[in-house]
């Protein structure tokens with residue numbers, strides 16, 4: 222008999238979810254959880270082992286066709302019992318029901334073997350970079366409620382994520398130019414630089430400089446390893462590699478974006 226029960230994650234569960242996140246040292250905030258659950262209220266799940274909360278996961282759908290799995294966390298005492306596998310299977314089921322064509326995730330070294338067992342393949346590798354000074358910054362938002370339209374972002378990211386960006390923008394310090402946009406927002410232990418999309422390196426550099434000027438403290442930045450200009454900018458602004466990670470995918474077809482224009486993720490849980 223199976224001990225695992227998977228049910229929908231609710232706003233009441235977010236304290237538990239955030240405690241798992243905190244124990245792992247991840248940088249998301251309660252606000253990040255709320256945004257995820259608001260965006261996909263029927264696509265975030267909690268696993269129970271004999272009735273006790275044991276793990277969580279989120280999905281995020283962009284433009285109806287690209288689905289993301291994120292925030293996969295299983296409490297250490299419940300690991301290696303198939304809970305992550307059961308949570309991902311539920312996510313895959315949900316995303317297939319929603320007729321998503323391509324499912325992606327950003328895998329930690331701990332997550333990679335779990336996803337490989339379920340048929341995920343690596344699309345590219347990416348880097349988590351950090352600039353550390355032992356201080357958690359306090360980042361003020363720009364107070365922006367709306368996001369300009371960037372039709373070219375659909376091609377760069379691979380799908381229309383306008384609704385998602387409009388949610389992130391409200392919690393971020395934002396620069397919006399004609400050929401790029403960049404954001405910086407509060408994290409639990411460091412400022413999070415991203416999403417950043419730019420059609421050329423000069424625009425990316427200009428936006429990042431503006432966002433970081435006058436800011437003190439720790440910052441994290443995630444970007445595709447093959448964005449050579451992005452890597453050079455990360456070096457220029459003093460961000461060092463913390464670890465190498467994998468973007469993985471499964472589904473009917475690979476929906477590829479243009480990593481050379483992606484200078485920063487919006488979150489490892491959402492691409």
Ligand SMILES: CC(C)(COP(=O)(O)OP(=O)(O)OC[C@H]1O[C@@H](n2cnc3c(N)ncnc32)[C@H](O)[C@@H]1OP(=O)(O)O)[C@@H](O)C(=O)NCCC(=O)NCCS
Nearest residue numbers: 293294295300301302303304305306328329331332334335
């Ligand atoms: C990664 C994580 C979610 C796995 O959860 P889990 O419930 O233990 O995973 P499962 O029991 O479903 O494991 C399925 C299979 O994945 C592989 N696997 C899981 N954990 C592994 C590990 N630490 N080392 C090697 N293989 C592992 C095994 O093949 C395992 O099957 P087995 O136990 O029959 O050998 C959990 O370790 C965790 O929360 N880690 C910290 C947060 C994290 O890194 N999340 C992933 C983000 S991408």
